[in-house]
Amino acid sequence: MTSRTFTRALARRLGALVALPVLAASGTVAAAAGPGPGPGLARYYGQHVTWTSCQQGSDDEQGRELDRAGARCARITVPLDHTRPGGRTITIALSRIAATDRDHRVGAMMLNEGGPAEPTLGMPLEARRYMGAVGARYDLVGMDPRFVGRSTPLDCGWPGGMWIRSAGSTRAAFDSQVALQKDLAERCARSSGDVLPYADTRDTARDIDIVRAVLGERRLSYLGYSYGSYLGAVYAQMFPGRTDRMVLDSPGDPRVWGPRLTGTEGPSERALRAWAAWTAARHGEYGLGRTRAAVLGTVARIVRASAARPLRVGRYTVDEHLVPYLVYGGVGNDRDEARASFASSVKVLDAAARGEEATPTPELEGALRFNLSGGSSALVSPAAAILCGDRAAPRDPEVYWGDVQRSRRRHPLFGPITNNIGPCAFWPAPPREQPTAITTGAPALLVSATGDTATTYRGALGLHGLMSGSRLLTLRGTIAHGIYGEYGAPCVDAKVNAYLASGTLPSRNPTCAPGRR
Template identity: 65%
Template sequence: MKPTYARGRLVPALALIALSVAFAPPARADGGPLPVGAGGDPSSSLDWKPCSQGADDALGGELDRAGARCAELAVPLDHSRPGGRTITLALSRLPAADRAHRIGTMVLNSGGPGESTLGMPLRTRAAMKDVATRYDLIGLDPRFVGRSTPLDCGWPVGLWVRSAGATRARFDHQVAVQRDLAERCARRHADVLPYANTRDTARDIDLVRRALGERRISFLGYSYGGYLGAVYTQMFPGRTDRVVLDSAGDPDKWGPRATRGTEDEAERALRGWAAWAAGRHGTHGLGATTARVLATVDSIVAAAQDRPLRVGRFEVDDQAVPYLLSVGSGDDRPAARAEFASTVRTLNEAAHGRPAEPGAELAGFLAFVLTSAGSPFAGPTAAIVCGDRAAPRDPDTYWNDVQRSRARHPLFGPLKNNIWPCAFWPNEPREPLTHVANPTPALIVSATGDTATTYEGGKAMHRALTGSRLLTLRGATAHGIYGEHGNACVDAKVNAYLATGALPTADATCVSD
């Protein structure tokens, strides 16, 4: 998952493949071809129209003004029954301006899972600069996300992405909450939950490819979107052209417990921010040394264990504070660090019982996490994660892991090892997790300080895709790099690959600036 204070972007049979194939047919449930004509021919089913759905549709209006158009595509709910019930996918297309030198179509995914991608062509076009004029950019809301037959379980993000707390009693309360969340989602969506998963999303992408009339597509995915892109290459070999997987983790570790083992990265990021804040004590007032800034953080955590902190209209307890600290310290850009310093200062005021009014960024993030505002994101995120891989059912498994991790990582161990609704999910995954192992050419982009999918995870993805090259951003705490972190070296190397189709001759490195 790739969460930020502005928006949420919350966290894989060996096959040798031919890289040049004829026009590919649609997919069976196992990822292979269906008989020609099965499930209908989607190639003529896209009716491109304006994207705006009304005067209050800011995203649709922005897409329209940029020259994009939107369409819907009906796909099978259950890909093993192509003639059965269908769901609707929403997609946008920002067409290539330079049709004479058009390279092809690029499908985008911004991660989550659960984050809408419909508007992503706008920011991707900016990142690609002149190269963007040679691609049709496709923003596709995956099944059950955004405008694609949305799934909403009716609970905030902050009810399930939480720390276990300091005591067994607090953890047991979490167990009851997570069970309730799973039951609530089952009551609303029991009929579709078995079909919320990455493999079915990959099958949808291949039907979109067919509907667009493309033999092959290019793909750009961030975070979970990188995992989705890797799964697509495994299930549909030879149907990709240029593939960029940014901040993609270890495909074999994807699932409900993917955050385990990221404690060290989270602590290094927090210490890095604390050193930065200490050098600006005159501005932020959090401590003149790294140790003193971290002591301020510790005092906030301790205060939240005694009582929830009152931050404006919100109450932030000891199970929410570690999540705020983990998210806020995971971006080392100066503006992000300054915003996080403001957050810590606000929390510190609340910890001392003083009035603590959040700024606009923090207020928006707390509303997203703690109220129903984040519910449309939380539901599909949980459904896809739980639908991809089964989680342990015994709460003691999680408590024992929390306690073991707490001994070394008292702040982030209880967060990274906590129980999720997947422990009580109403259905087991319909298929095993996809084992990614193929020679698809791809560019893997990873930062050495990534706190979400980690640099080790990026290297594991590079090993899984044996035809790939790894582009390392060294010395950066970042998750989501190309076109987002502002590193000119990374952006130039990705754009060179997208323009020429030639991967670097060897793994490459850029340095944080």
């Protein structure tokens, strides 16, 4: 779970009641007193926030769009180490589109894109679109989490992008992964070692509570996707009574959250077979096989070719470590446009495997650039830092090799991805705290698709069982990750918006079918 693409993680009434101020669109607003800040934290909870223009420079298109939408942006100060509030500080970047229906205003809604470490400053623009009329009743707040985007960014200077790869077909291939992941961890230690111990979900949740206070809110509503659902659940557990209406979309089981991807081989393989059947029915367009078995054979042939020699795709070299990961990420959405995009990418890879000239499609070009270019280091290295900071990983490479070998028997394509070694095996800073045990009774609406390949439906059932106040809205017969407002499920969107409007959860766990209103 490192981005909403492949992986894409909030307890009522406590503390004093304070008046909810009407927040101006700009200027300086005094914070309401937050209930119960710890010793030395009062100055953070009581700080003033100054809202200004979001655009930073002429090439800041996101900032320009936020300004056009009437948003305002701000920075607040939080302690690097919440247990040492008198020490070093960092800044957190916020955006806000204020509620326009002031007569029916619910309060502020904190948004999180997932990841971990996806910048969220621009998310109010998206949320306002799919929330429709109910969005006018909320102050929609985007927050780049600590070390992400505009919030004191962390960048380990990695020469490539995403670190998740397949272990490859041989021990020598796996050993090359060990060397690569060790190098990535050492780069982080050299460039960012002083802050790595404070890159974790619990400290991000503490930052959110300071944001709540400086916004003048007794409670926050919350909308998070994927890892953002985990973050929301952790916030609800750590700060009981400070959440209002919560939507946790595409959640996983917090008991298995951590640096090792688990339990996703089966759903991914079912999704691959479904995509192969869809593609076989369009053989005239893609030429990948007339039957599902033939299309799967084409994929297997591409993987074998990449193990024999790296494939040349445009200006990129694609090896046996990356090709399976591209497949793993490509089958996670069953909408026709997503399947067509992936089929076009596989067609290019097939040409490369046959030694022909292979020019990547724009979508494949983007995926290769993200995974192989150092330009994405600032996006993926903080994601690794949070994963490694939340839960310790085994340090012995033989543990991973043994798991990879055992997984090949049943899951020869995806097992070597989900069990492969990563930088957390060599991380310089062990987690400072134990992962948060989720037992909260906070009300929340969970949203999950039965075919989710990143945070599986089984994981959503796990979180639902832990959050006694939750309801689980299920989109049946669908392969997707990120549902509400994103997939195009009118039934889901209507039920979520009804909950956000009323604040009342369904009496039972509701279900939706694709296309149903």
